[in-house]
Amino acid sequence: MAEQFSAEKNGDIDCERVKNSDNQSMLQNESNEYSETGCMKHGIWSHEVLRDRESDSNSNADRNKIMRKASFKLSWWCNGENGDQHKHDIVSFERGNITTAERSSKQISLKWESDPQTVLILTKPNSVSVRILCVQMVRWLRERKKLNVYVEPRVKVELVAESSNFSYVQTWKDDSEISHLHMKVDLVITLGGDGTVLWAASMFKGPVPPIVPFSLGSLGFMTPFHSEHFKDCLDSVLRGPISITLRHRLLCRVVRDAAKNEYETEEPFLVLNEVTIDRGISSYLTNLECYCDNSFVTCVQGDGLILSTTSGSTAYSLAAGGSMVHPQVPGILFTPICPHSLSFRPLILPEHVTVRIMVPFNSRSPAWASFDGKDRKLLAAGDALLCSMAPWPVPTACQVDSTNDFLRSIHDGLHWNLRKTQSFDGPRDRDL
Numbered sequence: 112m113a114e115q116f117s118a119e120k121n122g123d124i125d126c127e128r129v130k131n132s133d134n135q136s137m138l139q140n141e142s143n144e145y146s147e148t149g150c151m152k153h154g155i156w157s158h159e160v161l162r163d164r165e166s167d168s169n170s171n172a173d174r175n176k177i178m179r180k181a182s183f184k185l186s187w188w189c190n191g192e193n194g195d196q197h198k199h200d201i202v203s204f205e206r207g208n209i210t211t212a213e214r215s216s217k218q219i220s221l222k223w224e225s226d227p228q229t230v231l232i233l234t235k236p237n238s239v240s241v242r243i244l245c246v247q248m249v250r251w252l253r254e255r256k257k258l259n260v261y262v263e264p265r266v267k268v269e270l271v272a273e274s275s276n277f278s279y280v281q282t283w284k285d286d287s288e289i290s291h292l293h294m295k296v297d298l299v300i301t302l303g304g305d306g307t308v309l310w311a312a313s314m315f316k317g318p319v320p321p322i323v324p325f326s327l328g329s330l331g332f333m334t335p336f337h338s339e340h341f342k343d344c345l346d347s348v349l350r351g352p353i354s355i356t357l358r359h360r361l362l363c364r365v366v367r368d369a370a371k372n373e374y375e376t377e378e379p380f381l382v383l384n385e386v387t388i389d390r391g392i393s394s395y396l397t398n399l400e401c402y403c404d405n406s407f408v409t410c411v412q413g414d415g416l417i418l419s420t421t422s423g424s425t426a427y428s429l430a431a432g433g434s435m436v437h438p439q440v441p442g443i444l445f446t447p448i449c450p451h452s453l454s455f456r457p458l459i460l461p462e463h464v465t466v467r468i469m470v471p472f473n474s475r476s477p478a479w480a481s482f483d484g485k486d487r488k489l490l491a492a493g494d495a496l497l498c499s500m501a502p503w504p505v506p507t508a509c510q511v512d513s514t515n516d517f518l519r520s521i522h523d524g525l526h527w528n529l530r531k532t533q534s535f536d537g538p539r540d541r542d543l
């Protein structure tokens with residue numbers, strides 16, 4: 112195999128089919144649709160027979176020594192479902208050689224194919240600076256950009272109180288209309304901190320329009336745009352193209368002990384940061400049985416467990432000792448909260464798994480699940496929480512690109528690895 116690798120590295124694959132004496136033409140045939148031995152375009156299911164090049168040249172005895180390479184085919188599956196969509200996009204396995212064809216995650220650019228018409232502005236409540244900015248932004252979007260503007264009912268009341276001219280601003284009467292918003296809205300603008308981005312994401316139980324988050328909070332990991340330059344920022348976003356971060360969400364379902372199967376659940380929650388299962392007001396340790404695709408992972412005995420997205424890795428999970436992960440990395444962080452054990456290190460699980468957290472019948476107390484820090488749900492003995500990657504990410508516009516914005520946020524927001532630079536004068540390794 113080593114010789115074969117080196118031959119391939121030189122771009123000179125010394126491979127021949129037994130039936131065919133003409134190497135070159137046969138290899139070229141293989142890259143076409145079908146070969147006569149039944150070799151498909153994508154993958155092999157006939158036998159390739161390879162001859163080792165060095166043994167050819169080194170020894171006459173070995174001249175006809177033939178090495179068979181076992182054929183195989185790769186297929187992709189998850190929870191029993193077949194889904195080959197990644198196959199040739201991401202990994203090629205031509206002629207039995209597995210090679211990365213494409214990255215599964217890349218910097219993403221959004222280019223409008225028709226002009227955006229409708230914008231939804233979501234604002235942090237009870238903030239004077241947010242209210243002032245909202246008034247200016249609505250006016251500018253309507254008068255200069257001729258866009259339809261939606262706001263929440265509370266904000267519409269505030270705007271109309273400011274001036275009756277704002278009667279053109281649209282809103283909704285009851286919450287059931289929120290479920291149709293994604294079909295009307297081209298762009299969402301948030302004015303607030305990270306909590307307002309979480310709020311915006313939580314309004315969309317399915318697909319989410321691109322979000323442009325303006326920073327009017329204190330931290331702002333997910334809010335790269337500065338309100339002072341809102342006209343320039345929005346001009347360039349409306350013109351496009353823009354870099355976006357596709358932030359993964361987790362789909363969380365509570366399955367009660369009384370449910371007949373795991374599909375009989377209450378309304379699922381979609382979280383952008385994390386779902387937390389903790390001891391709530393109980394003074395006992397949580398006792399949580401954790402499974403990953405039906406394999407037992409561990410029992411959490413401590414204050415609780417955080418299942419976080421990579422976007423949420425800089426939030427609660429970070430405070431509980433989890434790693435910071437670039438938001439474009441797909442995965443589920445499994446971070447314990449104050450585990451009563453010396454050896455419980457946080458894990459990062461792959462995106463395709465389903466995590467199941469169960470409160471066992473011998474648990475001393477129930478547990479509580481909360482979703483992006485909200486909507487507490489009691490988990491009694493026998494209840495479970497299922498958590499998997501949701502099919503609807505949250506696209507947030509980047510100031511520069513997802514990597515630059517992420518690094519800037521950990522430097523500016525957390526002062527990550529800030530240390531005085533060591534002075535130049537002093538001992539040095541001159542003789543090394």
Ligand SMILES: NC(=O)c1ccc[n+]([C@@H]2O[C@H](COP(=O)([O-])OP(=O)(O)OC[C@H]3O[C@@H](n4cnc5c(N)ncnc54)[C@H](O)[C@@H]3O)[C@@H](O)[C@H]2O)c1
Nearest residue numbers: 304305306330331332384385422423425426427430483484
């Ligand atoms: N010990 C902790 O660190 C702790 C405890 C509870 C909740 N939280 C976080 O608060 C979030 C809810 O946020 P909120 O604004 O509604 O509540 P909040 O007003 O209590 O703010 C919590 C803080 O977390 C920050 N934050 C939120 N998402 C973040 C992210 N992805 N990366 C970095 N920082 C982030 C916010 O900027 C804010 O400073 C939860 O999802 C949870 O992650 C953290």
Ligand SMILES: Nc1ncnc2c1ncn2[C@@H]1O[C@H](COP(=O)(O)OP(=O)(O)OP(=O)(O)O)[C@@H](O)[C@H]1O
Nearest residue numbers: 233234235236303304305306307310328329330331
């Ligand atoms: N449109 C909204 N309606 C109701 N609640 C909201 C809305 N926007 C934000 N919130 C809530 O307000 C709280 C504070 O929001 P946010 O985090 O954006 O501001 P902040 O606390 O000033 O920012 P930071 O946390 O960065 O200091 C959050 O809990 C969030 O859920």
